Amino acid sequence: MSELITPGNLSHLHLLLNHFPTVGLTVAFALLIVSILSDSEAMKHDTMRPTALGVLFAIAVMTLPVFTTGLAAEGAIEKLPGVSKAAMDAHENSALLAFVVLELAGASAWFGLWRWRRTRRIPPGITILTFVLSAVSLGLMTIAASIGGGIRHPEILADPSTAGAQSVFSMSAAGVAFFVNGRGHQWVWPTLESAHFVGMTLWFGILLIANLRLMGWFTAIPYPSLHRLLPWALLGFGVNEVSGMMFYIATPKGYTTNVVFYWKLIFLLIAAADLLYLTVWPQAWRTEAGTPVHVRERVIGAAALATFVAVMYCGRMLPFLGNSF
Amino acid sequence: MTALHDSAFSTWIREAETVWAFPTVLTVHTFGMMLLVGCAWVMDLRLLGVGRTIPIGPLRPLFRIMWFAFWINLATGVLLFIADPERKATSMLFWSKMLLILINLPLIKRLERAVFGNTSAPTVVSGGARQLAAVSAALWAGTIFAGRLLGYM
Numbered sequence: 492m493s494e495l496i497t498p499g500n501l502s503h504l505h506l507l508l509n510h511f512p513t514v515g516l517t518v519a520f521a522l523l524i525v526s527i528l529s530d531s532e533a534m535k536h537d538t539m540r541p542t543a544l545g546v547l548f549a550i551a552v553m554t555l556p557v558f559t560t561g562l563a564a565e566g567a568i569e570k571l572p573g574v575s576k577a578a579m580d581a582h583e584n585s586a587l588l589a590f591v592v593l594e595l596a597g598a599s600a601w602f603g604l605w606r607w608r609r610t611r612r613i614p615p616g617i618t619i620l621t622f623v624l625s626a627v628s629l630g631l632m633t634i635a636a637s638i639g640g641g642i643r644h645p646e647i648l649a650d651p652s653t654a655g656a657q658s659v660f661s662m663s664a665a666g667v668a669f670f671v672n673g674r675g676h677q678w679v680w681p682t683l684e685s686a687h688f689v690g691m692t693l694w695f696g697i698l699l700i701a702n703l704r705l706m707g708w709f710t711a712i713p714y715p716s717l718h719r720l721l722p723w724a725l726l727g728f729g730v731n732e733v734s735g736m737m738f739y740i741a742t743p744k745g746y747t748t749n750v751v752f753y754w755k756l757i758f759l760l761i762a763a764a765d766l767l768y769l770t771v772w773p774q775a776w777r778t779e780a781g782t783p784v785h786v787r788e789r790v791i792g793a794a795a796l797a798t799f800v801a802v803m804y805c806g807r808m809l810p811f812l813g814n815s816f
Numbered sequence: 817m818t819a820l821h822d823s824a825f826s827t828w829i830r831e832a833e834t835v836w837a838f839p840t841v842l843t844v845h846t847f848g849m850m851l852l853v854g855c856a857w858v859m860d861l862r863l864l865g866v867g868r869t870i871p872i873g874p875l876r877p878l879f880r881i882m883w884f885a886f887w888i889n890l891a892t893g894v895l896l897f898i899a900d901p902e903r904k905a906t907s908m909l910f911w912s913k914m915l916l917i918l919i920n921l922p923l924i925k926r927l928e929r930a931v932f933g934n935t936s937a938p939t940v941v942s943g944g945a946r947q948l949a950a951v952s953a954a955l956w957a958g959t960i961f962a963g964r965l966l967g968y969m
Contacts, residue, residue, distance in 0.1 A: 680968070681964060681967070681968040684964045685960055685961040685965060688849070688960045689957055689960050689961075691850065692849065692850055692854045692857060692956075692960070693854070695850045695854040696850075696853070696854025696855055696856070696857040696858045697857070697858060699851075699855070700855075700858050709874050709877075710874075712874050712875070713869070713871075715869070716867055716870040716871070717870060719866065719867035719869065719870070720861060720866060720867050720870075723861060780871075803846060803847065803850060804843060807842065807843045808835070808839060808843060811839035
């Protein structure tokens, strides 16, 4: 697959995937608004609102490769005539803030789904929080997308002289990079690595026992009791996403041209899908102590465990396989 | 230590131009850590009161998985030490990591006895078992930090 990792392909991938946080987020937000305005109890509690939260969680996950391919696209076009480095930096910084808020919206949506699975109700507080966070991230995403479009299409700018102007709604990627590996910050990278490993063992341990239960081991444990541990797995994912993104932003060139990193991203998306499955899947929720296990759950569980091992293998082997560091 | 460092085996693990030497040993060590500490977190979280509806009795095999993973990591850990003995033997971080593990191993034995000593289906967790679980979890976090920092210092 390494011959596919060309600057042109990564640019193209960024242009394809960036529809998730723009068009996709708009759709998820619209579903959420309709479910809030609707008088129907079924729409609120059974159909549309859980769907809106699920789509929002999926969009938040899919935005991870959007952000990472963005830095790869920058490497592809930075030397082309007429491309402004300042415009790309402005796009990256506004996209970073939009990304952070969208991830918070995704976490909030996940928590709503988790509560919904347990009580058949999504608490109003979580609905409001998810609504506010997704509205803010949609606004920020629009700004980021607009600045991004201007990089190669100056004709869409009302005033071309504004190309490269930083939006006030941004988070400095250069600031993050300086915090991670700037002068005098030698302790930050190793500390983040340690946190990355603690987070990894946390989500792995919990998702391991939950999947094993659905595959037919630990049959004396009712699955709904293990479901109670899932927020701790999300916490582990969160620690790893924050620390992982800090590594990436600090040293993008170690990753953008490394095929192993893209494999890790693909496996990570599948692992996130497994978390969603463990959170809402009705057959999983109905697995009481001693319930016989369906072959479908065994296959899904085995695939999920193989995926976790693959995520870890790709992460650990990043410096050795491929060409980074 | 210098003789060990210069031995053919040490040199092979450290310098062989193949992913089957140092990278694979390190990766298996990381797999073992995931399994050992991952299962420890699940056990400790339950004993500390997260997911009180999870029956404790059926969780007991987690201890067997933890010991299985421990032996894998002892073996791969020895190989990693052989690959780089001089730096590790003189590193405070390395000896701190060893100390944390040496304190934790008997704690885990005591924890299993405290929870499953009298019954195979415990329903309440004693205050003593909770304290052991909290200390053991903190020691695992410390072990991961010491091990990870060792790669950079």
